[in-house]
Amino acid sequence: MATVSIKNLVKSFDKTEVLHGINLDVADGEFIVLVGPSGCGKSTTLRIIAGLEDVSSGEIYIGDKMVNNLEPKHRDIAMVFQNYAIYPHMTVRKNIGFGLRTSKLSKPDREKRIDEVAEILAMTELLERRPSQLSGGQRQRVAIGRAMVRDPAVFLFDEPLSNLDAQLRTQMRLEIKKLHQRVKSTIIFVTHDQVEAMTMADRIVIMKDGDIQQIGTPFEVFHEPANMFVAQFIGAPSMNMIEGVWKDGSVKISNNLSIAMKVERQIADGTKVVLGLRPDDLTVGDEQKLFEGTVHVLEPLGAETLVYVTVDGREVIAKASGRTPPKMGATVSLSADANNMHLFDAKSGEALT
Amino acid sequence: MTTVDNLTVKASSKTLMAIKTGKRPKNMGQIIRWLLLFMGGIAMVTPIAYMISTSLKFPHEVYNLNFIPDEPTIENYTYVLEDGRFFGWFKNSLVIATLTTISNVLFDSLVGYTLCKFRFPGRTIIFVAILSTLMIPTEMLVIPWYLMSQSFGWLDTQWGIMFPGLMTAFGTFLMKQFFETVPDDFIEAARIDGLNELQIWWTVAMPLVKPALAALAIFVFLGNWTAFIWPLIVTNSMEMYTLPVGLSTFGDEADVAWELIMTGAAISTLPTLVVFLVFQRYIIRGVVMAGLKG
Numbered sequence: 001m002a003t004v005s006i007k008n009l010v011k012s013f014d015k016t017e018v019l020h021g022i023n024l025d026v027a028d029g030e031f032i033v034l035v036g037p038s039g040c041g042k043s044t045t046l047r048i049i050a051g052l053e054d055v056s057s058g059e060i061y062i063g064d065k066m067v068n069n070l071e072p073k074h075r076d077i078a079m080v081f082q083n084y085a086i087y088p089h090m091t092v093r094k095n096i097g098f099g100l101r102t103s104k105l106s107k108p109d110r111e112k113r114i115d116e117v118a119e120i121l122a123m124t125e126l127l128e129r130r131p132s133q134l135s136g137g138q139r140q141r142v143a144i145g146r147a148m149v150r151d152p153a154v155f156l157f158d159e160p161l162s163n164l165d166a167q168l169r170t171q172m173r174l175e176i177k178k179l180h181q182r183v184k185s186t187i188i189f190v191t192h193d194q195v196e197a198m199t200m201a202d203r204i205v206i207m208k209d210g211d212i213q214q215i216g217t218p219f220e221v222f223h224e225p226a227n228m229f230v231a232q233f234i235g236a237p238s239m240n241m242i243e244g245v246w247k248d249g250s251v252k253i254s255n256n257l258s259i260a261m262k263v264e265r266q267i268a269d270g271t272k273v274v275l276g277l278r279p280d281d282l283t284v285g286d287e288q289k290l291f292e293g294t295v296h297v298l299e300p301l302g303a304e305t306l307v308y309v310t311v312d313g314r315e316v317i318a319k320a321s322g323r324t325p326p327k328m329g330a331t332v333s334l335s336a337d338a339n340n341m342h343l344f345d346a347k348s349g350e351a352l353t
Numbered sequence: 354m355t356t357v358d359n360l361t362v363k364a365s366s367k368t369l370m371a372i373k374t375g376k377r378p379k380n381m382g383q384i385i386r387w388l389l390l391f392m393g394g395i396a397m398v399t400p401i402a403y404m405i406s407t408s409l410k411f412p413h414e415v416y417n418l419n420f421i422p423d424e425p426t427i428e429n430y431t432y433v434l435e436d437g438r439f440f441g442w443f444k445n446s447l448v449i450a451t452l453t454t455i456s457n458v459l460f461d462s463l464v465g466y467t468l469c470k471f472r473f474p475g476r477t478i479i480f481v482a483i484l485s486t487l488m489i490p491t492e493m494l495v496i497p498w499y500l501m502s503q504s505f506g507w508l509d510t511q512w513g514i515m516f517p518g519l520m521t522a523f524g525t526f527l528m529k530q531f532f533e534t535v536p537d538d539f540i541e542a543a544r545i546d547g548l549n550e551l552q553i554w555w556t557v558a559m560p561l562v563k564p565a566l567a568a569l570a571i572f573v574f575l576g577n578w579t580a581f582i583w584p585l586i587v588t589n590s591m592e593m594y595t596l597p598v599g600l601s602t603f604g605d606e607a608d609v610a611w612e613l614i615m616t617g618a619a620i621s622t623l624p625t626l627v628v629f630l631v632f633q634r635y636i637i638r639g640v641v642m643a644g645l646k647g
């Protein structure tokens with residue numbers, strides 16, 4: 001168990017800088033998820049922590065030790081790769097035991113440790129099989145077993161679930177979470193799936209183009225997004241973004257549409273702003289009516305229905321009950337609680353609420 | 354026998370069978386294909402059949418071009434096997450071909466692996482330099498090799514016969530290409546697990562390219578088993594001869610003893626057959642393994 005600190009991490013490949021000064025402190029035993037769109041530098045960050053890539057500048061600490069110049073094997077970490085990286089020419093037992101090859105344990109102790117890990121992962125009967133005789137989920141479990149067996153201070157996962165089908169992914173998500181509660185190691189987990197991030201993380205790190213956009217608990221990044229990127233990246237379907245101009249405590253969207261908002265900080269009149277409304281917070285109904293529009297697409301999801309509404313020439317997504325959805329082409333009123341509205345600076349993208 | 358020969362033989366025997374069983378060819382294209390395969394098969398099998406046939410003949414019958422000897426005899430075999438020289442040559446060839454094969458399998462793959470999986474300055478230049486040696490024919494290299502052996506005192510030794518072939522550019526190239534199929538993740542995972550680079554090469558990368566290693570082993574073994582020019586040049590004493598060189602000396606100045614040469618050749622195909630059968634298994638298993646990889 002250990003803390004991990006990244007200080008002013010910059011990484012360039014040849015002349016292209018792909019990480020522009022990352023700072024991150026991971027507490028001991030914390031489950032951190034790095035999330036962001038493809039190519040934002042998640043894997044690169046993880047590989048630098050693992051020691052598979054060198055830093056261009058900056059410092060990496062595991063525990064209190066600066067590890068910039070340590071080989072991966074001396075960093076007390078284990079890594080699980082997206083395509084498992086388990087060896088097809090070895091049995092499951094050999095694969096799991098692979099991480100112990102260099103340990104000082106005696107042979108019987110090693111076998112005991114392998115059996116223990118297999119027990120935890122419920123794959124005792126599979127120990128003598130070869131990877132080709134395993135399903136995708138079982139292979140992933142072998143890969144996790146291989147990481148666990150050495151009892152490392154930090155686990156690194158690089159999109160370990162993305163090769164699995166949806167159902168298995170949900171199941172493995174839960175298993176990894178349980179595993180974390182059991183071994184209490186520090187985990188840094190990379191994914192581009194925001195649902196994975198939300199469900200597993202103690203804290204989420206949202207990255208974009210080699211920069212960190214926000215670090216926060218799932219609650220914080222969902223309810224208090226730091227900027228428009230985070231607001232749109234987290235949550236599905238994406239937050240509705242409506243452009244307007246700030247005037248007299250309201251967002252003026254068009255000549256005949258203005259929405260009043262409570263904002264604590266001072267905003268100059270005439271500032272270009274963007275109003276953010278999660279589809280979940282925008283419901284069909286009259287109670288706290290914001291505006292009206294015409295329904296043009298309905299997406300029934302069972303318990304609720306997503307309603308695509310054209311308001312003043314732009315499309316917004318709202319939510320209606322699954323039992324009594326509005327009709328296509330109908331004119332509906334959309335309501336939202338003033339507390340659930342987000343306001344962003346149109347130019348910088350920073351949150352103003 | 355090489356794989357190609359083997360396949361052709363199989364294919365042409367199929368053709369033969371089809372003709373025998375009276376299965377009618379479907380169209381002109383198929384007839385031509387069969388005919389070509391048939392001729393190919395004949396071309397491959399004839400020399401071997403003729404070699405065996407000659408080895409069963411008495412000297413006076415050798416120049417009759419009949420396939421079935423009038424008076425078959427195994428006298429040639431007893432003669433060759435009882436002649437002490439034959440075993441000496443056989444042993445030389447076996448030692449040289451085996452050591453060269455081991456050396457190629459180890460060092461070609463070591464260099465191929467390094468060129469494939471490590472980034473270092475000059476990597477491309479080294480690779481191109483290795484490849485470019487493929488374009489120089491052996492005949493041109495024989496004289497420099499000879500001079501080199503002379504100055505090092507390697508003439509007429511087993512080492513002298515072996516040293517030019519201990520690593521080959523072709524083998525290095527082949528292995529480099531095959532190591533491309535080993536995912537980097539495998540190597541990095543092993544690195545994190547604490548193996549050093551040599552251990553990773555041996556325990557992770559090598560087992561994954563077994564089919565390529567088997568193919569390389571077959572090529573190198575056959576190449577060295579049948580090598581003629583260089584062993585002929587570098588050796589002087591009869592005890593140092595390899596099998597092909599030794600066999601060519603059967604008979605006297607006036608008369609080449611073809612029946613004995615053919616007998617020796619027939620016996621000498623046995624180890625190549627063994628090597629092929631042993632390593633072929635790995636090639637097939639390799640294909641099966643690759644097919645199952647999910």
Ligand SMILES: Nc1ncnc2c1ncn2[C@@H]1O[C@H](COP(=O)(O)OP(=O)(O)OP(=O)(O)O)[C@@H](O)[C@H]1O
Pocket residue numbers: 013018036037038039040041042043044045192
């Ligand atoms: N070895 C490399 N050489 C050059 N550029 C690289 C290398 N590895 C990564 N990059 C670049 O660095 C950037 C970040 O890559 P990285 O793999 O970290 O992205 P990622 O966030 O993991 O994306 P994904 O979700 O697709 O895995 C990309 O623009 C990529 O092209």
Ligand SMILES: [Mg+2]
Pocket residue numbers: 042043044158
């Ligand atoms: Mg990645």
